[in-house]
Amino acid sequence: MIHSKKYTLRLLDWLKGIVVSCGTVALMAIYNVIIESGTISIADWKQYAKIGIMAIIAYLGKNFLTNSEGKLASEPKAEIK
Secondary structure (H helix, E strand, O other): OOOOOOOOOOOHHHHHHHHHHHHHHHHHHHHHHHHHHOOOOOHHHHHHHHHHHHHHHHHHHHHHHHHOOOOOOOOOOOOOO
């Protein structure tokens, strides 16, 4: 397994971020069609693009600030004896 350091992004992080973003947009479009209006307009796609961008920023931000174990602190804590 490839371990990534804190404050780094790998290609896989970008690919997963794109998948999360596309999934978020797809779910929002489905929700809009089923629950809200039944159709999708150009204005809706502009909103979906904003949501997709925010989703990828949030995912990449989380990966940038954590190590491969998902922990914010990259240095181990000293043991108290």
